[in-house]
Amino acid sequence: MIIVLKPGTTKEQADEILGKIADLGCKPLYMPGEERVVLGALGDERVLGSLHLENDPRVESITEILSPYKLVSREFHPHDTVVNIGKRSVGGETFAVMAGPCSVESHEQMSEAARVVKQGGGTVLRGGAFKPRTSPYAFQGLGVEGLEILQSVSAEYDIPTITEVVEVADIEAVQDRADALQVGTRNMQNYRLLAALGRCSKPVLLKRGMAAELKELLLAAEYIVSEGNPHVMLCERGIKTFGSEMRNTLDLAAVPYLKQRTHLPVIVDPSHGTGVRELVAPMAWAAAAAGADGIMVEVHPNPASALSDGKQSLFPEQFNELMVGLRRFAEAAGRRL
Ligand code: PEP
Ligand code: MN
Numbered sequence: 001m002i003i004v005l006k007p008g009t010t011k012e013q014a015d016e017i018l019g020k021i022a023d024l025g026c027k028p029l030y031m032p033g034e035e036r037v038v039l040g041a042l043g044d045e046r047v048l049g050s051l052h053l054e055n056d057p058r059v060e061s062i063t064e065i066l067s068p069y070k071l072v073s074r075e076f077h078p079h080d081t082v083v084n085i086g087k088r089s090v091g092g093e094t095f096a097v098m099a100g101p102c103s104v105e106s107h108e109q110m111s112e113a114a115r116v117v118k119q120g121g122g123t124v125l126r127g128g129a130f131k132p133r134t135s136p137y138a139f140q141g142l143g144v145e146g147l148e149i150l151q152s153v154s155a156e157y158d159i160p161t162i163t164e165v166v167e168v169a170d171i172e173a174v175q176d177r178a179d180a181l182q183v184g185t186r187n188m189q190n191y192r193l194l195a196a197l198g199r200c201s202k203p204v205l206l207k208r209g210m211a212a213e214l215k216e217l218l219l220a221a222e223y224i225v226s227e228g229n230p231h232v233m234l235c236e237r238g239i240k241t242f243g244s245e246m247r248n249t250l251d252l253a254a255v256p257y258l259k260q261r262t263h264l265p266v267i268v269d270p271s272h273g274t275g276v277r278e279l280v281a282p283m284a285w286a287a288a289a290a291g292a293d294g295i296m297v298e299v300h301p302n303p304a305s306a307l308s309d310g311k312q313s314l315f316p317e318q319f320n321e322l323m324v325g326l327r328r329f330a331e332a333a334g335r336r337l
Contacts, residue, residue, distance in 0.1 A: 001045040002063040005037045069222040077263045086160025086179040088123045091265035095335035096294025100126035102309035104146035112301035114157040116316040120323045130166045139307040147177040168196045175202045198227020207235040233265040238273035247275020255290040265293035271312045281322040288329035
């Protein structure tokens, strides 16, 4: 950490700060200049947070050398993490395709969706049972009944599942019936939920908050990993900007940015990222080209009748076309489908 002191700070005041740095186990450095005194702290500077130097009236600025997150950083763990969802893996050489409807609506709908996903080459079946909807009057999901449908369809088609968990009280029900748990954009900063997911054994897909910086996403992942669950995947799903043509702005630069800074798998959701079904396949291909470890897409046997997100849901034949095109992009990026 580099600490620039305000003009007029005395040597005694600098020494007092340096003493506190040394007490916390970092090596203190004193670097007086012509106009400013600069202090340094060598070592694991994350311990210096307790000094609250940013509040110190003698301090002009602080520059951190290490990232504020640790367990999820590549500095700490250089090799790519591979997360297992049932018998499938996410990260490493394979490119994961998580697909299915926005919501679980019925056994028949999920069964047909699973058939389409499996035949098209998808690796994980998605479907929300607990739905965080903008309007309280919109379909809220089937809850536990939806989880049970997902579970039985998973066994029928031998495909692992992922579904959203919206609150701590539901974790047990979800982790008993699904292979992976999803944290939605609205809950990325629900730290109590994240910590509780850190104490469960199933993998977690953490979606980026719709107005979250990537550093905040990484710190949110750190909450889960620091509680003991290392099986975390990050998901770029679009952020709010000023345009109205698309539901969100899919931030594809987030993919290489995250891959450079974290060992966790990075997934892209072009369905929520665009909100427009015609844009989903091209953005899925772009995600593969950008180095993503997989995609999450919404596909529905009959999008016109979907109880949520029908407009962005792919028709089965569009999903098949997406998959055919995807192979070449994934291979160009060094992945296998
Ligand atoms: C979803 O995956 O259906 C969903 C609600 O996603 P998000 O949290 O990204 O809006
Ligand atoms: Mn959705």
